[in-house]
Amino acid sequence: MSPPIATPRSRALGFGLRKARKARGYGLRELARATGVHAAELSNWELGLRVPKIEEVALLLGQLRVLGEERDRLFELTRTAREPNWAEKEMPDAPAILTTLAEYERTAAAIFSWQPMLVHGLLQTPDYARAILSYGGSPPQLVEQRLRVRTIRQAAMREYRAPDCSFLLGEVALRQRIGGTETLTDQLRHLLDLPRRLAVRVVPSGGDFHPGLNGSFAVLQYSDLPSIVFLDQHRGSAYIYDEDQVADYKSAAKTVTSLALDVDESRAFIEGVIAELEA
Template identity: 85%
Template sequence: MSPPIATPRSRALGFGLRKTRQERGFGLRQLARATGVHPAELSNWELGLRVPKVEEVALLLGQLRVDVTERERLFELAEHAREPNWLEKEMPDAPAILTTLAEYERTAVSIFSWQPMVVHGLLQTPDYARAILAYGGSPAQLVEQRLRVRKIRQTAIREYRAPECSFLLGEIALRQPIGGREILLDQLRHLLELPRRLAVRIVPFGGDFHPGLNGSFAVLEYSDLPSIVFLDQHRGSAYIYDDDQVADYKSAAKTMASLALSADESRAFIEGVITELEA
């Protein structure tokens, strides 16, 4: 069984419960004892990994003596935390890890991403994405399903209230001939056609060690929730919520940004790679 995933709604409820508990001076185990809730269960609620029932939320808030306004806000979150998000409604068969990621992206105020080896999924052309998703003989139906999810995610970050995006790509991502020369060329031309607000910057190959050599990562920030880090690996993905670890990744993001070419320099760099490939 897959581990539970903290969705944006469940996480908002959990963050509100934890913040209220801490403001009232209650330790987690102290509140658990006072309400008869198992500490592990209360911890899962605060992390957004499990969603408490409305009556369970009422039990906690009664013990914490929360004011009417905040109580109603948390009740509303509890009532709606289990509802499917916008992508789940449109594609009920989509994997939970993808629908949750799409919701996190759509509700963020800013997204920073570092991808050293391949072009970020939100920037990929269909053919480039298909060449990646089809690797290993994945069933065609699954590949097309994931392509549809990727297309919806791409559309979402181009909306009026879309997050501010900063995409850093390693030079290798521009030269790795995924799908072949023509598909790569089409992908590179697509990068030049993206809206300027989807800032694409290149980190050239070479130089000393930097944190980006440890792999790709994304930092997503929100107006009313703590930031999170998303890690996407070969055999799975993970979210990081721990404040200290998130701070480390934010520091790494600043380092990577300092190593990247400017937006104009990056465009010129991409044009240069296209010229090389066309020669």
């Protein structure tokens, strides 16, 4: 069974419950003793990994003396936390980790992404994405489903209130001939056509060690919730919520950013790679 995944709504509820607990000076074990709810269950609620029932939230809020608008807000979050989000309605057959990612992206205030080897999924052309998703003989139906997921995620980035985005690409990502020379060339031209608010920056190869060489990652930041990290790996994807670990990734993001060309320099670099491919 897959581990539970916190959603934006369940995280908002959990964050509100955690704030209320800390405002009253309760530790998790102390609140567990006062309410009869196991400390591990309280922790899962606060992390957004599980959604409490409305009567369980009422018990907590009563113990913590949460009243008025905040009480009503947390009750409303409890009622809606299990409802399908925007992404689940658009992609009812997609895996939960992908629909959750789409919702996290859509509700973020800012997104930082580092991809040393491949162009980020939000920036991929259909042919480039298809070449990646088809590797290993994946069934065509599954490939097309995943393509649709990417298309919907990309559409969300074009919304009026889309997040501020910084996409850092390693030089290798610009030269790896995914799908062949023509597909890669079209992909690079697509990068040049993207709106400037989707800032694409290149990290040239040949430098010393930096933490980004350990692999790709994305940091998603929110106006009213703690930041999270998303890892997309060969054997699966994962979210990181732990504040100390997220801080480490933010530090790594800052380091990688310091090594990147600026947006205009990156455009010139990409144009140079296109010229090489077409020579």
